[in-house]
Amino acid sequence: MLQVATIEKEFDRCVKGLQKRGIEGAEILLKDALTLDEQRKKMQGELDEVLHTSNKLAKEIGLLFQQGKKEQAEKAKTQTSELKRKSKSLGEELNSIELSLNKLLYNIPNIPHETVPPGKSEEDNEVIKLSDDNKPNLGAHKKPHWELIEEFDIVDFELGNKVSGAGFPFYKKQGARLVRGMINYFLDKAAEAGYEEVQPPVLINESSGTGTGQLPDKEGQMYHVEANDLYLIPTAEVPITNMYRDVILKEDQLPIKHAGHTPCFRREAGSWGAHVRGLNRLHQFDKVEIVQVVEPSKSYEVLDQMVAHVEELIQSLGLPYRILRLCAGDLGFTSVLTYDFEVYSAAQEKWLEVSSVSNFETFQANRLKLRIKNNDGKKELAHTLNGSALALPRIMAAILENYQAGDHINIPDVLHPYLGFKEIRKS
């Protein structure tokens, strides 16, 4: 969430940022936050004062008892009851103000970066890079991947329907191998780039969901295990970033770099439709995620590095791609600046989003209480970033479509060592 200090110091920038996102009454919203914070401070002061006199009295009473001056002690006791009532009511008031303030702040999204283009929807995203035109000329062989996977028997949606439901496919035979191979390849590349591998839990508690900003904003998008009040992760970002919740890092521990593979679970409530055939949108999919925790002054440099890493991955697979700078309207709730990567899937003739790389600045860190103590002993919130490197099913879709060759499907060279085969053939 936003820091009150930021709202106060950079009020105009915050207002403009929220307006860019299309938020109505941004100014009023932010002013409310400031007013509540003022009230909070005032209340805190009053409460502290009452508690101070109350504590002082209690000590005196203790002394009087020890000195055997019971009457005086009893007399002093009567004074405390009034103070107690007062502190209780002040405490409750303070509590409710803090609650309102938090609720307000939790529902205000991050302020977009100055370079974020205005706009309402994905159509307004800015294409900042288009790969060299290596779109394959498919000629006679131009089947969408949902036909190919059936033909080569490598993904089974029917089976998934039977066992789980729509959006939970089975990968089979060379398809299953391909998934496993890509995961290993992506993880190896991340390791090469200095990311320390972790294998996090895929169920997380409410605090973690709140820490990275999925809760309360995206409550309905996560699967919820009610019996234990746990959520299935929508991305490894959540458990990995939450490793550092309530942590004060020393300057020399930075940067923190982690990579992890997990399945990701998304309810995709309301976004289901005919346009999401095949592997284009799933309730469960595999993804390798990279996460960094860095000093504020370095976060944009790091964002560029992460973008470069993802770009290199996609290039190595030989897929046509483009990089988008998300417009304000399409920008995630917690993000300041996000670059999306899309690969071109040649048979369906569609761009598919396969990665999203974001800088959250202090937005998550503020929720997480993730701070850095520098060498002078000063504390400040860290910056957090993450990116997909990469999400598997759409990469798979693009590979299948772009590399199809009639009776077989070629596989990008870099994956050969991970698979034990160089092409997919009918079994």
Place this chain on the structure above:
RNA sequence: GGAGAGGUGGGUGAGUGGCUGAAACCACAUGUUUGCUAAACAUGCGUGCGAGAAAUCGUACCGGGGGUUCGAAUCCCCCUCUCUCCGCCA
């Protein structure tokens, strides 16, 4: 799942109602001394909030929440986590 024991500062660990925000030790930081390293000595060393230019002061925090009391790390209740034994189990 059953029974028991426990969660105290970065770590070990003392502390069963007031003088304990918390002993001691370790770790860490700075300084002194020693030719360097090591050692010794000295000092410092938690977090949030509020006030202050700052020094500092006030307040809260001993797993979380509530209660008893003039006063709670210490007593009571609920939750949670960890450990041990038993059961079950990949």
